[in-house]
Amino acid sequence: MSDVKIKSNNLNVFYGDKQALFDVNLDLNEKEVTALIGPSGCGKSTFIRCINRMNDVIDICKVTGNIEIDGVEINDENLDVVSLRERVGMVFQKPNPFPKSIYDNISYGPKIHGKGETKSELDEIVERSLKKAALWEEVKDRLDEPGTGLSGGQQQRLCIARAISVNPEVILMDEPCSALDPIATAKIEELIDELKKTYTIVIVTHSMAQAVRVSQKTGFFHLGKLIEVGKTEKIFKNPDNKMTQDYITGRFG
C-alpha cells in the first residue's frame, strides 16, 4: 500500500454564488496514478486545479477546507505559490507549448526557478526531461526549432517534458489525450506508466478505457460531489454505487 501524498478534507469550492465542489475528501497515493472521471462540469478539473492553486487566478473563486501535500496545508496564505507550482506540474487538454524553441520550452522553467545555472546544466536538464518524456530521439537534432512546429502528440510530450524539467513531485493532467490520435495517446499512456515510478499523477479523463489502462485508483465525481472512489479495477468491474455504474456503462441522464 502506497503512502498518501495528497489529502483533501472537506474541500469546497465556490465560483461566486455557485458551489462547484462539496465536501470532497480524497486521498491520492504517492507514485500512483489516480484517474478522475465524471460528466462535464462535475468538478473534477476544479478539484485538480486546487492541488496547485490554479483557482487563485480566478477572482470570484473561494476555496474552503484543506488540501495537504505531505501533510502540509497548501491553502495557507503564507505558502509560496510559485514553489508549490514547481512541486506540482500541470499538463492541459490542448498542448500549449510556448512560442519558443523546443530547447527554450524546457529550459524556461528551470531557469526561472534557478535550477540551471550554466549552459551545460541546462543542456543536461533539457536532455533528461525530453528523454523522460520519450521525445528526445525525435527532436534531438532540431532543438532550436519552434515547439509549435511539432505534431500534436509531440507537443503534448513536450509539455510533459516541460512539466518535469523542474523536478516536480506531482503531475496533474487535465484530459491530456483528448486532442490526440490513438497512436499519440498510446505513447502518452505508456509514458504515464513510466512516470508514475517517480511522480504522483492525477489524470482527468473522459475515456473510461484510458482510466482503466493508466490508473490504479479512480474517483467518480457528479455535480461537485465525489460519489465513489476505489481501486480502478473494482470501479470498472463492480462499482458499489449505482450512479457510478450508470455513468461508466453509459446509462446516465
Add this chain to the structure above:
Amino acid sequence: MSNEHTVKSYEEELQFLVDSVIKMGSLTESQMVDSMDAIIKVDKDSIDKIIKSDDEINKFRSKIDTQIMTLLVKRAPMAIDLRETISSLKISQDLERIGDLSKSNAKKVKPLPLDLPEELLSNLKRLGELVIKQLNDVLDSYVNKNYDKAKEVWEKDEQVDDLTYIAMESVIDFLSKDKKNLDFSTHLIFATKNLERAGDHITNIAESICYLIKGEYLKGSRPKGKVIQE
C-alpha cells in the same frame, strides 16, 4: 438492470445477447429431456433427431460468440454490462458442453436391448430428472437474475453426485450378475457419468450467474456427494 443506456442500440444488443443465451438454454434443456426419454424408453427412432438438435445448439454457440466479439469491439462494456457479456460467453460454453453430453447419451441408446429391466433404469431415471430440474432451475435463475436460486442449484449438485453413485451401483450390480450384460451395461455407466458431468456444467453456469449478479465469485468449496473414482 438499472436505467436504460443512453444509446438505445447498445441496450438492444445486450438484450439480444441475453435472449440468445436463454434460447440456447431452452434448446439444451429440451434436448436433454429428449435424450433421457430415449434412454428410458429405449427409443431408437429419436436418436437422429437428438443428434441433429445438437447442431442447432452448436450454431447458437457460434452466433453468441460473434455477438460477444462485436459487443466487446463496439461498446467496450463496463461493470454490469461487462459481467453480462462475459457470463454469456461462459454460460454458452457450458450449455454447448451439456448439449454434447446429451448427444452422447442419445447415441448410447443404439446398443441397448429393448427389454431392459425397469429396476435397472429407475435410478438412472431419477438422476436424469434431477439434472433436468437443475438445468431448468439454473436457467430460470438466469432469466430472473435470481442470486439465491442460482446458489441453491450450485449447492444441490451434491444430490446429483449422490444419485450418480447410486445409479452406477445398480448398473454394476446388474453387470456382475451376468457377464453377457457387459456390453450395454458399459454404455449405461457412461450415460450415468455423462449426466454427472452435465451437473458439473450446471454448477459452472450457477457460478457465472452469481458472479454476474454480485460481481464476486461464490466463496468456499461446493458441497460434494459421493464420487465414483475414475
